[in-house]
Amino acid sequence: MERLITIIGGGLAGLSLGIALRRRGNPVTLHEAGTYPRHRVCGEFISGASEGTFDSLGISDLFHDARRHVSTAWFFRRRRVLAAQLPAGLGISRFTLDQRLSVKFRELGGVLRERSRLKPEGEHGVIWCAGRTPTRGRWIGLKCHVSQLDLQADLEMHLASNGYVGLCRVEEDKVNVCGLFRLDSKLSGKGAQTLERYMRAGGLDGLAARVFAANVDLESFLGVAGFRLGCPPERKGIAALGDAWGMIPPFTGNGMSMAFESATIAAEPVSAWQTGRETWETTLSRLRRALSTRFARRMFWARVMHPFLTTDAGQAFFTVVSRSGLLPFKSCFHALR
Numbered sequence: 274m275e276r277l278i279t280i281i282g283g284g285l286a287g288l289s290l291g292i293a294l295r296r297r298g299n300p301v302t303l304h305e306a307g308t309y310p311r312h313r314v315c316g317e318f319i320s321g322a323s324e325g326t327f328d329s330l331g332i333s334d335l336f337h338d339a340r341r342h343v344s345t346a347w348f349f350r351r352r353r354v355l356a357a358q359l360p361a362g363l364g365i366s367r368f369t370l371d372q373r374l375s376v377k378f379r380e381l382g383g384v385l386r387e388r389s390r391l392k393p394e395g396e397h398g399v400i401w402c403a404g405r406t407p408t409r410g411r412w413i414g415l416k417c418h419v420s421q422l423d424l425q426a427d428l429e430m431h432l433a434s435n436g437y438v439g440l441c442r443v444e445e446d447k448v449n450v451c452g453l454f455r456l457d458s459k460l461s462g463k464g465a466q467t468l469e470r471y472m473r474a475g476g477l478d479g480l481a482a483r484v485f486a487a488n489v490d491l492e493s494f495l496g497v498a499g500f501r502l503g504c505p506p507e508r509k510g511i512a513a514l515g516d517a518w519g520m521i522p523p524f525t526g527n528g529m530s531m532a533f534e535s536a537t538i539a540a541e542p543v544s545a546w547q548t549g550r551e552t553w554e555t556t557l558s559r560l561r562r563a564l565s566t567r568f569a570r571r572m573f574w575a576r577v578m579h580p581f582l583t584t585d586a587g588q589a590f591f592t593v594v595s596r597s598g599l600l601p602f603k604s605c606f607h608a609l610r
Contacts, residue, residue, distance in 0.1 A: 311371070317449040342428055414497045465485075
């Protein structure tokens with residue numbers, strides 16, 4: 274008799290792993306604290322995950338209408354300092370994608386319990402995919418969708434004195450506006466006003482005026498405060514995937530990609546435990562080693578590059594080398610893959 278896997282967290286990693294396991298015929302119950310569809314603070318730009326990753330999970334069909342993004346433009350306040358071509362990326366909202374994943378999981382016979390909160394206690398067969406629990410971290414993420422907004426590239430990145438903001442088009446006429454800022458309680462406002470305040474406080478008055486002159490979907494606004502980037506300490510007996518394993522700085526476009534790749538990595542060792550071929554301890558060891566092997570280099574270079582985008586000295590250096598044509602953009606992108 275196959276053992277039951279319990280997944281806590283119905284985001285990209287949890288749902289994708291659930292789908293992969295159900296395609297193998299393995300029993301899965303997934304607990305999600307919220308309901309579908311719902312918005313998530315996310316750049317909604319996928320860079321790094323290959324078609325092979327989606328195929329192996331059985332979810333390639335869910336991206337049929339995703340935007341294909343191939344160009345980027347970077348701005349220091351109002352000045353464009355870099356224009357470049359991207360390796361192919363995808364733009365799709367979490368509102369749409371998570372809903373599609375949840376439907377597919379259920380269609381495959383997975384048990385999905387919405388409005389269900391569980392805490393991982395180290396039991397065998399429990400996988401934590403519920404993202405990063407807010408801590409005393411110094412970052413805040415803010416997002417909203419905007420329509421009737423023209424972009425100068427498929428992906429725009431704007432450097433602020435207190436962080437940075439990314440814009441990319443998702444489905445229909447929607448543009449996802451997502452920012453990472455240093456947390457400042459004095460900038461709190463009502464709804465999307467908070468995002469505008471952070472943008473203006475960071476010197477992005479022109480961008481703020483441009484965004485909020487367009488059609489802002491106020492219901493799409495969301496914020497997550499007090500989190501930290503990087504990998505938390507491992508917890509005994511607990512398997513963690515996606516942001517629960519490690520949160521990469523969002524400028525890389527790797528957050529969504531790593532969630533899908535994590536699910537691909539986890540499917541085989543978890544299935545081996547379910548069918549009694551391995552112990553839970555062996556499964557945890559294999560999984561943690563594989564995640565580290567796949568993502569350690571990516572996390573290292575993201576950690577090295579992040580200060581160049583979030584400090585005055587780093588931004589000044591980035592601007593100079595970008596405008597002089599000395600920035601090895603393709604090499605930097607390759608280091609994050």
